[in-house]
Amino acid sequence: MTDSALRELADDPSSRKRFFKMMGGAGAVSAFSVFLAACGDDDDDTASTSTPAAGGKTTEEDGVKGDLEILNYALTLEFLEARFYKQVIESGIVKDPKVGKIATKFGMTEQEHVDALKATITKLGGTPVAAPETKFEETIDKGLMAVLDAAADVENLGAAAYLGQAGNIKNKEVLAAALAIHSVEARHAAALNQLLGRGFGGKGGLSGTLPDGAFAKGMDMESVLAAVKPFLA
Amino acid sequence: MHSSHMVAPELAAIEIQGVTREAFLIRATLAAGATYGALSATPFITKALAQDSGGDIDILNYALTLEYLEAEFYTLAVKQVKGLSGDEMKLAKELRDNEDEHVDALAATVKKLGGKPVAKPKLDFGGAFADRATFLKTANTLEDAGVSAYNGAGPLIESVEVLAAAGSIVQIEARHAALIRLVRDKPPAPLTFDKPATMDAIIKKITPFIKG
Numbered sequence: 001m002t003d004s005a006l007r008e009l010a011d012d013p014s015s016r017k018r019f020f021k022m023m024g025g026a027g028a029v030s031a032f033s034v035f036l037a038a039c040g041d042d043d044d045d046t047a048s049t050s051t052p053a054a055g056g057k058t059t060e061e062d063g064v065k066g067d068l069e070i071l072n073y074a075l076t077l078e079f080l081e082a083r084f085y086k087q088v089i090e091s092g093i094v095k096d097p098k099v100g101k102i103a104t105k106f107g108m109t110e111q112e113h114v115d116a117l118k119a120t121i122t123k124l125g126g127t128p129v130a131a132p133e134t135k136f137e138e139t140i141d142k143g144l145m146a147v148l149d150a151a152a153d154v155e156n157l158g159a160a161a162y163l164g165q166a167g168n169i170k171n172k173e174v175l176a177a178a179l180a181i182h183s184v185e186a187r188h189a190a191a192l193n194q195l196l197g198r199g200f201g202g203k204g205g206l207s208g209t210l211p212d213g214a215f216a217k218g219m220d221m222e223s224v225l226a227a228v229k230p231f232l233a
Numbered sequence: 234m235h236s237s238h239m240v241a242p243e244l245a246a247i248e249i250q251g252v253t254r255e256a257f258l259i260r261a262t263l264a265a266g267a268t269y270g271a272l273s274a275t276p277f278i279t280k281a282l283a284q285d286s287g288g289d290i291d292i293l294n295y296a297l298t299l300e301y302l303e304a305e306f307y308t309l310a311v312k313q314v315k316g317l318s319g320d321e322m323k324l325a326k327e328l329r330d331n332e333d334e335h336v337d338a339l340a341a342t343v344k345k346l347g348g349k350p351v352a353k354p355k356l357d358f359g360g361a362f363a364d365r366a367t368f369l370k371t372a373n374t375l376e377d378a379g380v381s382a383y384n385g386a387g388p389l390i391e392s393v394e395v396l397a398a399a400g401s402i403v404q405i406e407a408r409h410a411a412l413i414r415l416v417r418d419k420p421p422a423p424l425t426f427d428k429p430a431t432m433d434a435i436i437k438k439i440t441p442f443i444k445g
Contacts, residue, residue, distance in 0.1 A: 105420060112425040159404055166400045172388040179384045180426035182400070183407035190408035191421035200327050209412055210327065214334035216404035218397070 063170030068126035070165045071174065073221060074181070075117040077158050079131040080228060082110035084154060088147050091140050099148070099195065106151075106188050113181055120177060133233035145196075150231075152192035156211065157219070157227050158185040164218030186216070289395045290348035292386045295432060296399065297339040299382055301353045302439055303375055304332035306361070310372070313362040321365070321416060328372075328409050335402050342398060357444045369417050376410035378430065378438050379403075385429035 085107025094100045118128040139150045162182035169175040193209040200210045219227075307329030311322065340350040361371040383403035390396040411421035430438075 102421075106422070109422065109425050116426070163400050163404055166387070167393040167397050176384070176388045176429060177426070179387045179400070179403070180429060183380050183384060183403055183427040184422050184425065186404040186407035187411035187414075187422035187427075190411040191415055194412055194415055210331065210405065210408055212401075214331040214405055215338070215398075215401040216408075217401065 064124060067169055067171050067174045068121060068124055070169055070178075071117055071121045071124070071126070072129045073165070074162065074178065075114065075121065075129055076132055077161055077224070077228070078110055078113040078117060080134060080231060081154055081158060082107060082114050083131065083134050084136050084151065084231070085110060087134075087136050088140060088151070093140060093144055093147060095144075099144075102191065102195070103151070106155075109184060109188075113184075116177070116181075120174065124171075124174075134231055135233040136231060139231075148192060148196055152189065152196055152198070154228070154231070155185055155189035155192055157224055159189050160217060160219035161221075161224040162218075163216055164220050164224070166218070289390055289392050290343055290346055292390055292399075293339055293343045293346070293395065294348070294351040295386065295435075296383065296402070297336065297343065297351055298354065299379055299435070299439070300332055300335040300339055300402075302356060302442060303379060304329060304336050305353075305356050306358060306372070306375060306442075307332060309358065310362055310368050314365060314368045316365040317368075321369075324412060324416065325372075328412075331405055331409070335405070338398065338402075342395065346395075355444045356442050358442055369413060372413045373410065373417060373419070374438075376406055376413055378435055379406040380410055381428050381430035382432075382435045384427055385431055385435075387429075 085103055088094065089100070089103055089107060094103055121128045136150075139146050159182060162178055162185060166175065166178060166182070169178055190209045193211075198208050200208050307325050311325050311329060314325075317325065343350040358371070360367060362368055380403060383399055383406060387396060387399055387403070390399060407427065414421045414423075
């Protein structure tokens with residue numbers, strides 16, 4: 001393919017509509033309230049479901065509502081990550097300057113994700129959820145390897161969580177923001193796994209540098225929240 | 234500490250172009266003078282949304298072209314680059330295999346949608362395999378560009394299924410980028426928000442490798 005052929009590909013709008021109809025809009029119905037129940041308080045009941053706008057008809061308002069719920073879900077995960085790095089660094093457990101540099105940088109990035117998500121939620125007319133109560137002390141007490149292990153797990157989970165929601169996001173700008181964060185979480189996950197020497201495949205689905213091979217797998221909200229539960233107070 | 238100072242300063246230099254259907258949100262963000270990342274991310278996003286595309290098949294063929302390039306790049310690299318450590322060679326082969334799978338999957342998806350997968354371009358990587366450092370640097374550029382390309386194209390994808398496929402690939406490109414960066418002793422995740430790139434910008438970037 002020549003440069004001009006590539007350009008043609010980029011410029012030709014003719015097939016834009018052709019396949020759209022075929023694939024359909026598929027307004028995904030998601031169990032956002034499961035998340036809200038789980039992070040709103042500290043009880044262990046995640047079974048309540050008040051599903052928004054069942055099937056078929058999705059109004060713009062429902063789209064915004066859904067996006068806000070996804071954003072708040074993402075915010076909760078980012079709160080968790082940011083808090084974890086902060087506590088780890090404050091604990092003084094990280095002595096290796098290379099690891100320290102990475103943990104500091106990743107922690108700052110997660111805090112910036114928190115700030116960005118909060119600002120976006122507010123702009124959309126929503127209310128950012130409060131930071132969840134966390135309990136990382138036990139992990140930190142176990143030492144650096146346990147900390148890195150947990151950090152890697154949480155980052156892989158974060159990447160899987162964003163990937164799992166991409167198709168549910170209605171607003172294109174929110175989607176663009178989520179994608180821009182998703183790949184950063186993936187970078188964090190791969191880097192931590194690499195530092196841990198976990199190898200490409202890893203164990204248990206989330207733990208290799210490339211845990212799923214050539215195609216990453218997303219996770220739904222329920223599975224992600226179940227996986228982070230040990231860190232929630 | 235104000236996190237706005239932490240976000241890559243080059244963000245500020247990027248012009249906001251075009252008016253999108255989400256412009257209201259951007260205007261609101263700008264008006265509020267938000268200190269944080271959302272503001273910094275907005276110019277990228279505007280740019281990503283301002284580009285038009287020719288539908289999902291064209292986006293898939295664009296992605297396929299990038300994957301052809303990456304697959305060929307690593308295929309040649311493992312044969313030609315001297316001085317890679319055992320682990321580095323293992324990584325290069327793993328990445329090659331991943332990119333091959335991306336090529337196959339994208340071509341299959343184009344066909345499934347009733348389209349015709351683009352042909353593999355003739356490629357020439359010049360001196361990229363001359364030594365370890367040049368290879369790794371080029372790999373770094375290609376992987377970061379891949380992430381930006383998918384992130385830029387993502388919001389333009391119409392079908393939820395195609396978006397899911399693109400998402401599952403871009404996460405792998407991001408992981409590749411981080412791994413190559415670690416080998417180079419570079420920060421694996423230098424930005425708070427990975428930049429979306431327009432098709433034009435990516436095409437400009439890969440044109441030197443395409444010989445017809």
